[in-house]
Amino acid sequence: MTLAGVAPLFLGNYDFGIERLVLGLFNGMTYGLLAVGLVMVYKSSRFVNFAHGSIGTFGAAVLAALVLDRGLPYWLAFVIAILVAGGVAALLEIVVVRRLSGRPSLIGMIATLGISQLISVFALVLNSSTGLAYPVPPYLPSFKLGTLTVGPPHIAMLIMGTALFIGLWYFLYRNKVGMGIRAAADDPDAAQLEGIPAKRMASLAWAVAGAIAAFSAILVTPTASGVSIEGMGPELLLKGLAGAVIARMASIPIAVAASLGVGLIEQILLSNPDTTGLVNVVIGLVIIIALLRQPILGRAGKERVSWRRVIAEPVPAAYREMAFVRWAPRITLLVVVFTSIGVAYVITNDTAAALTSIAGFAIVGLSVSMLTGVSGQLSLGQFAFAGIAAAASVHVVNATGSFVFGVASGVVSAAIASVLIAIPAMRLKGLALALATLAFALASVSWLLRLDIFLGSGISPAKPVWFGYPVEYAVDYYLFALAMLALAFIVSKNIRESGFGRSLQALRDNEDAGRALTIPARLRKFQLYAVAGAIAGLGGVVVGHSQSQLTVNSFPSSASIDVVAIAVIGGLTVTSGPIIGAFVIIGIPALFGLGFVGEAVLAVAWLAIVVMLPDGLGGVVLRARNAFYDMLARRRGIDPVHVRLGPAAPSQSPLQRALNLEGAMDGIADLRADHIDPSSGTPILSIQQITKRFGGVVAADGVDFTVAQGEIVGIIGPNGAGKTTLFEMVAGFTTPDSGHVVFDGLDVTKATPEQRAVAGLVRSFQDAGLFPTMTVRETLMIAQERVAPTRLWWSLLGVKSAEVTKGEAADLLMERMGLSPYANRTIEELSTGTRRVVEIASLLTLNPRVLLLDEPSAGIAQSESDALGELLLGIRRELGTTMVVIEHDLPLLSSICDRMIAMNLGRVIASGTPDEVRNDPAVVRSYLGAESAAIHRSGLHLAPVPDQSDQPTGNFPVSTPR
Structure with a gap:
């Protein structure tokens, strides 16, 4: 496909026949069910459950195993599969999600990524004997609608989907338990005061959402031929997300109606051979536009939760007087460097290829660590930038013969792509940014990287040539990958320990306070995306040139989730964390080989680290180092508390x-x-007829005064007088509807x-x-x-x-x-x-x-x-x-x-x-x-005033001056 393939999106021939429209509505009903589950989970937990699609496919896998392997009747297995999926979802809420309360919602989303990987592995285990075969609902008729065969799965979607929608509506809006779920989701504290067990309601909401996901997947899997379990989870999630986001993660009826529209759009695009690869692109654009139009979900949030420090606590100056503390890090660094280089001369080409893969993924993981650990933003599209860089580098090297120029071109192209994504991302954060980048990752695999200017149907990368020496053998290429990893590590470390990294941490902790202290938030974010994209691009170059044939399968969307896992397992707050994480996530399977059981154990480990080790394995290493240093200090008569925190705070108030x-x-x-x-x-300051309305509420109504x-x-x-809103407008955080702010003779409105x-x-x-x-x-x-x-x-x-x-x-x-x-x-x-x-x-x-x-x-x-x-x-x-x-x-x-x-x-x-x-x-x-x-x-002595019972009553008494 070429860029000309985009033209049919607007000009091509599409099938608007009744067959396509009916099929679109059938699929839209399924996506609507997914959207309902996503809305329910979001309202109860305030983040998107990225495992929602995987829970659904797991339910479908359970059904297939029970019917095709065990011979159970379809409808009995159907009920069991629904109950199992609901139970799994509820268990995850109790064991994982509830333990993350009080931590950033970003961490909850990362945890559900791990859950998704784990559930996908179990689904593969269940389906290992049935392949990708899924049973069709029995006892339902088939008929022709034009050229479309409407089979039992479609009939089941229509009849059972409609029944489920009606049942859900009655349960949530008429049943006491359902209304309790809604009340607990809207305001858990208020619900608790009313005697509603909020935690139990949250678990029930997850259970219902999991059951709905399984219901949807069971009905759609018989019609989704050739789609793998790994791919079906993210694909289903994206389509369900579109309806949920349009509904602002709040309205179930709107989510259902929007999902029907998504199903229609999908079928219309599939009716034209030139636009079949644009389904994820269009749905991604729908999600991004919906996010940008929403005042809360799509804007930079003000989540006040406990983040982690960006850099490790420095070793106190008093400790550095000890020879061991002074020399141990330097000796350790030398040992690591010489060992990393030395193994190149004793390992096989297969082992060198595995180590190269570890280095490439670790570099991309460093970009994730910078985005998520330093700035608090979750990107699920970093490996897509790696793919763009790899394609650019390979094309430039093949065209010019200059490997250095090719590497530079790849890095720059990834930085540019990242900045282009950052343009809408300036108004997105947390949940919204994660959704937007997930859509970008899926669109890249289904369309962008398939264009001829990128990877097309496959390209053959050239190997590096350094000073006339061709790097053709895997052991030689490993040394090149090691050098690129060292470069990326040094840049990441410099960024974290610089004023640039400090300003990003400040914006992450409290963006408004950072801007008030003159940090240029927009510029810093653009710079961050450029640097993170460039680092991801360097990793893509390393991965790309290491392969004999480069295709879109070299950069799957699942790899973007893998590099998130790499960063989290190693430790988002530790610069070397992604290197540790890459050895665990990429190195162990590549070097030792893992079956389904090993992969499941790895996924469980990821999940456990997210929940129980906020600083990852790297944090464990740092804490062990600090504890050892403290022990040495005590033996020297040094008080660790005193040297780390300084002298005790004075008793006098600050x-x-x-x-x-x-x-x-x-x-x-x-x-x-x-x-x-x-x-x-x-x-020096003049406020001239400032007015601001929020809907029907007038926060400022022609405020006018000067300050000498x-x-x-x-x-x-x-309270509610409009004082803080006035400050927001004077300081520039809120734009007035009318009026002017004049400072020192200049209009700064x-x-x-x-x-x-x-x-x-x-x-x-x-x-x-x-x-x-x-x-x-x-x-x-x-x-x-x-x-x-x-x-x-x-x-x-x-x-x-x-x-x-x-x-x-x-x-x-x-x-x-x-x-x-x-x-x-x-x-x-x-x-x-x-x-x-x-x-x-x-x-x-x-x-x-x-x-x-x-x-x-x-x-x-x-x-x-x-x-x-x-x-x-x-x-x-x-x-x-x-x-x-x-x-x-x-x-x-x-x-x-x-x-x-x-x-x-x-x-x-x-x-x-x-x-x-x-x-x-x-x-x-x-x-x-x-x-x-x-x-x-109040102590005031006023002349009598006329009674004005319609005047508002405030909240604070008026006191006499001291």
């Missing part, structure tokens, strides 16, 4: 400590050379948060969450991105000079702010008050001209409020920094602000001095309603 440090305010002032005169009164240079303005209002922060318009966040897996020192280094942006090329080359400078500046700032005792502690270990000081120090590092502080006292002890107020006043006094502060602690706000603005229902209802605003009748009513008793209890 806020009070920052104020009491001699010269702390002077040190803060040194951060800025352009001190601003706070008495000038020149407007050097002024502290407080914003008050009850369309500027990004990063651009505003660079200009000096900086915001904080209510929870001061920052970056949970990063240390205080690393966080303050991130804050220096504005003054010393990280350069990708320096990061790739491992140049450390800029990092040393940033580290020294962070150390100095920690000393001035009293944060030195917390330098090596991660943000998630700190109290809210300490996090608040770290956040303020980070914001000051940006040299802000205007600080937007969102409830700075939230979560801190009342005793620390005075210290916080004094700190903010000190910052204004020394730096002249303008501040706009949202705060519910009115005594604190009244003690620091020059002017106060009150909001309610998205509007400004009062403005003036703190006393004027606090005693404004409209403000009092917005907080307390019109009850005179409530007003009296």
Whole structure:
């Protein structure tokens, strides 16, 4: 097929006859059942069950084994197979999924990939004697519809599928148990309070979904001739996913209707010989478009869960004084290098070929580790990029005779392909990105790589020629693969330990906070995809040139799942993890050979590592190393806790400590050379008729005010008043429907948060969450991105000079702010008050001209409020920094602000001095309603106001100033 084969997609002759339409609806019903199961699992577990299709094919395999091997009656075996599949799904939820609660949904999806592999192996074992034969439902008629023979499987789809849809509707919307499943899926905590056992309902939802998957697969397998079990799981999953995604993983009726459409599209494309390979392409495009149009499922999520650190904890300086600790890593590295090279001279060509395969897969695994471990994004299409690179390299080498040019062309082509996929991926994350890349992987195998400009029907790769020496033997080629693995490893290690890797970790932990600290999120993601694609491409080149004949079967979609397994088993947080994982996943089967039992054991091991070892086998090795070093340190009289975490935290609160440090305010002032005169009164920030609506809710309604240079303005209002939405628009995280934000005379309404922060318009966040897996020192280094942006090329080359400078500046700032005792502690270990000081120090590092502080006292002890107020006043006094502060602690706000603005229902209802605003009748009513008793209890003495019972009641009392 050539590129011209795309033209019939729009111009070709398609069969719209009744036969095709009926067959499309039959298949669409099956996909609709799959979509229903996917929706049920997603609603209960909040991630896609990638094993859903495999569970279905396992049920079909059980049926085939019972009927064809054991001779059981079809309908009895049908019931047993359905029950077995449902039981397997429920068992997986209890044993695996439930244990992953509290971890990123990405980990749950990875676990289901392992489950899928395991179940596929068991399905193959069951079908080993029956081949790919599946029994046909008996006692059902056949008839002709034009040229189409409507057989028993189609009749079963129509009759039983319709009955199942009706039964499901009644069960979920009329039956108490079904309604309990829906309630527990929508809000498990609320359901638990109502007496609904949420965990039990989740298991039941998985069981029903598994039974539905088996029902679908049993009906579709007799009509899917020639499709392997390994391929049927992903194929069925993709088609079921299309309907589920269109339904936003929420509406079962929409999922069914959309799946009927998917079945029709599939049959229309299959009716034209030129577009039979485009089925997965079109369905993939449907999924991506549906994801991009969805406000939650397809956008970058804000999942607040426990990630892992990107790099291993460094060996403490005190340990490096011990000779063993100093020399052991160097000696180990030399032993590994010389052993890896030395084996080339003692192994056979077969063993060398296996080791080459390990190296190629490990390189692609390094790209997965970078995407998933560093940035928290799951790509299921990395091996497709490897295939693109291999094809490009082979064609260029065959055309030019230059192997170096060919390798470079392959790497660049994979990087470009990865960046092109990243264009829609900028708006996708987690679940959505995994689905999009899965669709890309399947489309690559079914269409893209089959084009003549890529692999076509097969091409013969040239072997490398280095300085006139042809690398023809497998043992020689192994050394080339080893060199490429070393190159990929060095680049990956440099990236992880650089400012580039640190900024990716920050965006993974908390993208909004990262952007507020001027990390260019979009640029960093494009760069990440380019680097990850290039590394995957290098692995593809190694795999491609090692084979005598290169076909699309050399880069199956299942290989993209294998490299995910490689990265996870070795450890996503360990640079060498993919090398360890490749030896397990690729090396053991290649070197020793595994039957079905061995493959099953390997799949179980993968699953166990995902569930029980978050840092993989590499993490186990690192923990063992650290424990050994700690033992050596104790023998030398060194306290491991002290050297790893630093001295014990002082008893004085961080806020009070920052104020009491001699010269702390002077040190803060040194951060800025352009001190601003706070008495000038020149407007620096102007909010002009800002309006924002979310559906029928008006979050901001013509908000209009100015802030003078050097002024502290407080914003008050009850919950739902629109205060935080206003900050989101002023800081650039939300686009207003109308109005303008003018900063220092420039209209910044369309500027990004990063651009505003660079200009000096900086915001904080209510929870001061920052970056949970990063240390205080690393966080303050991130804050220096504005003054010393990280350069990708320096990061790739491992140049450390800029990092040393940033580290020294962070150390100095920690000393001035009293944060030195917390330098090596991660943000998630700190109290809210300490996090608040770290956040303020980070914001000051940006040299802000205007600080937007969102409830700075939230979560801190009342005793620390005075210290916080004094700190903010000190910052204004020394730096002249303008501040706009949202705060519910009115005594604190009244003690620091020059002017106060009150909001309610998205509007400004009062403005003036703190006393004027606090005693404004409209403000009092917005907080307390019109009850005179409530007003009296608040301590305010107001003139009588007319009763306005329709005024809203707020959530926070108005206090008198301290």
